[in-house]
Amino acid sequence: MDTTLIIGIAGILASAGPIVFAAIGETIIERAGVINLSVNGAILLTAMAGFAVGVSTGSVLLGMLAGALIGALVALIVAFASITLKQSQVAVGFVLALLCRDLAYFLGNPYMGLSGPRLPHLPIPGLADIPVLGTIFFQHDLMTYMSFVLIVLAYVYIFRTRPGLMLQGIGERPAAAYVRGANVNLLRYVYTVIGGALIGLAGPMYSLSVKAGWKGTISGLDGIGWIALALTIFGGWNPLRAALGAYFFAFLQWLGLVLQPSLPNIPSQVLQVAPFPLMILTLLLVNIGNAEWVDRTLAGLPERTRHALARVLRAMRTSPPAALGMPFEKE
Amino acid sequence: MNVELINIHKWFGPVHANDGITLKIPSGVIQGLLGENGAGKSTLMKILSGFYQADEGEIHLDGKPVKIESPADAIRHGVGMLHQDPLDFPPMRVVDNLLIGHQGGLFPNRAEAIRAMQDLQARFGFNIDPYAYVDSLTVGERQQLEIMRLLWLGARVLILDEPTTGISANQKEKLFATLRALAEQGMTVIFVSHKLEEVEELCHRVAVLRQGKLVGETTPPYRTEELVKMMFGKVVLPEDKTHFSSSDPLLRLENLSIEDYRLQIQNVTLTLHRGEVIGLAGMEGSGQRQFLQACAGIIRPVAGEIYLGEKRLTGRPYREFLEAGITYVPAARLEEGLIPGLTLTEHFVLAEPQNGLVVNRQKAAALTAQRIADFSIKGMPASTVESLSGGNQQRALLAMLRQPLNVLLLEHPTRGLDIESAIWIWGKLKERCRQGTGIIFTSADLEEILHYSDRILVFFGGKVSQPIEATKTSVEELGQLIGGKGF
Numbered sequence: 001m002d003t004t005l006i007i008g009i010a011g012i013l014a015s016a017g018p019i020v021f022a023a024i025g026e027t028i029i030e031r032a033g034v035i036n037l038s039v040n041g042a043i044l045l046t047a048m049a050g051f052a053v054g055v056s057t058g059s060v061l062l063g064m065l066a067g068a069l070i071g072a073l074v075a076l077i078v079a080f081a082s083i084t085l086k087q088s089q090v091a092v093g094f095v096l097a098l099l100c101r102d103l104a105y106f107l108g109n110p111y112m113g114l115s116g117p118r119l120p121h122l123p124i125p126g127l128a129d130i131p132v133l134g135t136i137f138f139q140h141d142l143m144t145y146m147s148f149v150l151i152v153l154a155y156v157y158i159f160r161t162r163p164g165l166m167l168q169g170i171g172e173r174p175a176a177a178y179v180r181g182a183n184v185n186l187l188r189y190v191y192t193v194i195g196g197a198l199i200g201l202a203g204p205m206y207s208l209s210v211k212a213g214w215k216g217t218i219s220g221l222d223g224i225g226w227i228a229l230a231l232t233i234f235g236g237w238n239p240l241r242a243a244l245g246a247y248f249f250a251f252l253q254w255l256g257l258v259l260q261p262s263l264p265n266i267p268s269q270v271l272q273v274a275p276f277p278l279m280i281l282t283l284l285l286v287n288i289g290n291a292e293w294v295d296r297t298l299a300g301l302p303e304r305t306r307h308a309l310a311r312v313l314r315a316m317r318t319s320p321p322a323a324l325g326m327p328f329e330k331e
Numbered sequence: 332m333n334v335e336l337i338n339i340h341k342w343f344g345p346v347h348a349n350d351g352i353t354l355k356i357p358s359g360v361i362q363g364l365l366g367e368n369g370a371g372k373s374t375l376m377k378i379l380s381g382f383y384q385a386d387e388g389e390i391h392l393d394g395k396p397v398k399i400e401s402p403a404d405a406i407r408h409g410v411g412m413l414h415q416d417p418l419d420f421p422p423m424r425v426v427d428n429l430l431i432g433h434q435g436g437l438f439p440n441r442a443e444a445i446r447a448m449q450d451l452q453a454r455f456g457f458n459i460d461p462y463a464y465v466d467s468l469t470v471g472e473r474q475q476l477e478i479m480r481l482l483w484l485g486a487r488v489l490i491l492d493e494p495t496t497g498i499s500a501n502q503k504e505k506l507f508a509t510l511r512a513l514a515e516q517g518m519t520v521i522f523v524s525h526k527l528e529e530v531e532e533l534c535h536r537v538a539v540l541r542q543g544k545l546v547g548e549t550t551p552p553y554r555t556e557e558l559v560k561m562m563f564g565k566v567v568l569p570e571d572k573t574h575f576s577s578s579d580p581l582l583r584l585e586n587l588s589i590e591d592y593r594l595q596i597q598n599v600t601l602t603l604h605r606g607e608v609i610g611l612a613g614m615e616g617s618g619q620r621q622f623l624q625a626c627a628g629i630i631r632p633v634a635g636e637i638y639l640g641e642k643r644l645t646g647r648p649y650r651e652f653l654e655a656g657i658t659y660v661p662a663a664r665l666e667e668g669l670i671p672g673l674t675l676t677e678h679f680v681l682a683e684p685q686n687g688l689v690v691n692r693q694k695a696a697a698l699t700a701q702r703i704a705d706f707s708i709k710g711m712p713a714s715t716v717e718s719l720s721g722g723n724q725q726r727a728l729l730a731m732l733r734q735p736l737n738v739l740l741l742e743h744p745t746r747g748l749d750i751e752s753a754i755w756i757w758g759k760l761k762e763r764c765r766q767g768t769g770i771i772f773t774s775a776d777l778e779e780i781l782h783y784s785d786r787i788l789v790f791f792g793g794k795v796s797q798p799i800e801a802t803k804t805s806v807e808e809l810g811q812l813i814g815g816k817g818f
């Protein structure tokens with residue numbers, strides 16, 4: 001295989017890492033029945049804070065830790081407002097998204113353009129030397145490996161373990177989870193904070209590795225959080241599908257960079273921004289089976305085509321946790 | 332297990348839902364609990380099963396006072412409840428439903444759960460695929476699943492809150508046999524229902540609640556009039572059969588075929604006449620819902636034609652069906668029919684044909700007062716719909732229907748309603764028939780179908796029978812057809 005392609009794939013896997021973290025964090029939160037719209041702001045704020053801590057202490061691990069803590073804190077605010085105060089989750093999340101972003105730009109000023117530490121490369125001895133696969137999978141930094149582990153871990157936890165079943169339960173039908181012994185609101189707090197910490201790791205993964213440094217408004221991170229949110233939804237609240245979406249998005253971004261030299265007529269901004277609308281379009285297509293007008297159109301087609309299409313669409317159909325965004329009160 | 336409820340009080344704001352109820356239920360007994368809508372039956376049972384906590388009063392199990400602070404507590408003490416609407420997880424698999432909330436290690440042992448489930452299935456003659464998704468089960472099977480789950484968790488007191496509203500005669504027989512077998516093994520069973528025949532057939536003793544108070548207890552032989560009088564404080568008589576069917580065709584279906592990812596309905600030809608009532612019988616999920624939705628223009632049929640009079644409606648958008656005077660009232664009142672969080676006034680305003688952007692408050696208030704009086708809804712103009720009892724939600728839903736209507740498509744119009752409300756609702760519906768509306772409705776209650784329909788269609792797995800004259804059939808015959816005989 002062509003070496004630029006292999007390195008390209010390895011690069012895609014690494015640059016999708018933070019999106020994988022954010023989308024899976026959000027998936028866990030929404031599985032518990034809470035909508036957390038603050039992702040975009042949280043990623044910017046933790047990117048800045050993680051970098052600042054990294055620069056001040058010289059320790060990338062402390063930087064990562066700071067990101068996780070701040071992410072957890074932001075999520076805690078969402079949890080408190082929505083679970084305890086029973087306020088609109090959408091409104092609170094949205095305001096936090098804006099607030100955290102502005103806070104990141106404002107507080108980040110002193111760290112603009114400084115050079116800071118980076119997550120070290122950790123080729124895995126033995127595995128890293130396997131031709132092709134070694135380069136693709138085993139020559140990354142710690143957090144990229146963690147993103148692979150997270151996908152599997154989150155999938156197994158949600159769909160295979162006992163507490164994971166209950167996690168699905170509290171988002172699906174909290175009253176039914178309650179009669180099965182769950183402390184619904186406590187669990188929602190716990191999962192929101194855990195998901196928030198995962199989202200909070202996405203920020204420093206950028207500023208200490210994938211896009212090392214802090215460049216304020218031109219860091220190019222604004223919007224990633226919304227993509228992560230979209231991936232959660234269109235990924236059908238399934239970590240595997242969300243991760244696949246993250247890789248696809250990273251692929252589109254990579255394509256933009258690669259194509260740039262051969263398309264001199266197109267302004268580079270267009271290529272930078274193009275992945276966003278392309279991504280949304282793809283997600284819409286993947287989920288077209290959920291729309292009612294599709295059913296109606298389908299009914300007008302000849303029998304063979306109808307059955308074939310219906311089968312494909314059904315396989316792709318997803319439904320949100322039924323109690324998503326709804327506070328649980330037993331009286 | 333011996334159960335004693337002593338002087339139980341429960342308030343919801345100003346509503347005194349349970350007012351000093353004392354009730355003793357010995358082990359091995361099937362105890363019936365009757366009462367009109369809003370009498371406080373579910374509240375009392377939720378207190379016993381830990382879902383609510385009593386404001387006052389005590390619960391004794393086998394003579395010992397116990398504190399039941401959560402459903403988990405209740406199940407530890409051996410009390411399990413099958414809720415009015417099954418509290419399960421529809422998009423998940425049967426075995427996962429069993430496993431959620433079951434204690435054990437990190438990775439649940441599916442094989443063990445399935446083995447336990449198969450043992451219970453063999454014991455009671457159930458037949459549910461452990462890997463099926465719960466939303467593909469019938470309501471009856473979902474109840475069986477819940478019963479198995481509670482027994483697996485070690486319940487020795489089993490509470491069933493209106494378990495027969497959504498199930499077929501066959502499933503009901505099976506359920507009753509199960510409950511009798513359990514009682515013989517020393518289990519205490521509490522059976523809440525609105526259907527007097529069932530309570531009389533099954534229960535060893537009956538308690539009646541009215542307005543939060545225990546008004547009396549009886550043992551067999553039961554006298555139906557006496558039970559009704561205890562429930563409502565007065566005698567309630569069923570209306571005579573009335574028929575307003577004409578020979579004037581209204582809705583015509585020609586070779587209609589409907590498809591959905593679960594089932595196919597093929598080649599239905601039917602004419603609904605002005606003033607006619609057609610009842611759809613069949614197990615839940617046999618295609619009745621899809622049929623009604625196709626008639627309402629919500630689902631587009633894959634073949635065939637729909638006419639209203641001379642107007643061809645096939646494939647037209649839902650709005651045109653509405654404008655043609657065809658209305659569909661779904662069974663899930665709070666999910667599909669009403670909007671939780673909005674008040675009665677807001678509902679009535681929304682349902683009115685729109686003129687102008689701004690709501691005329693005075694007119695809205697007058698309209699609401701009128702509707703509340705006309706439909707004797709127990710509620711205030713500012714009450715949100717979810718705070719109403721089931722019977723009153725149904726009344727509100729009917730009060731929102733436009734006048735006049737050509738075709739009314741009703742899914743389970745009286746599900747969960749007490750006899751008095753059911754009779755009252757049918758009075759209103761027959762009034763519409765007299766004015767020329769044609770009605771198609773579904774029900775799990777064959778008596779209701781026989782009593783109010785002119786003709787009946789039986790559904791079985793998507794197959795539809797020829798129309799049957801209601802006067803020429805019986806509950807027994809319909810029961811056989813529903814089970815698939817003759818298809």
Ligand SMILES: Nc1ncnc2c1ncn2[C@@H]1O[C@H](COP(=O)(O)OP(=O)(O)OP(=O)(O)O)[C@@H](O)[C@H]1O
Pocket residue numbers: 330331343346348366367368369370371372373374375415718719720721722747749
């Ligand atoms: N969560 C709640 N909040 C406020 N009021 C409630 C609540 N639950 C019940 N009520 C009120 O308490 C009274 C008793 O309700 P309950 O559900 O126990 O009646 P029920 O006998 O089960 O009626 P039905 O036959 O309709 O099921 C009703 O007036 C009802 O409106």
Ligand SMILES: [Mg+2]
Pocket residue numbers: 372373374415492
């Ligand atoms: Mg009830």
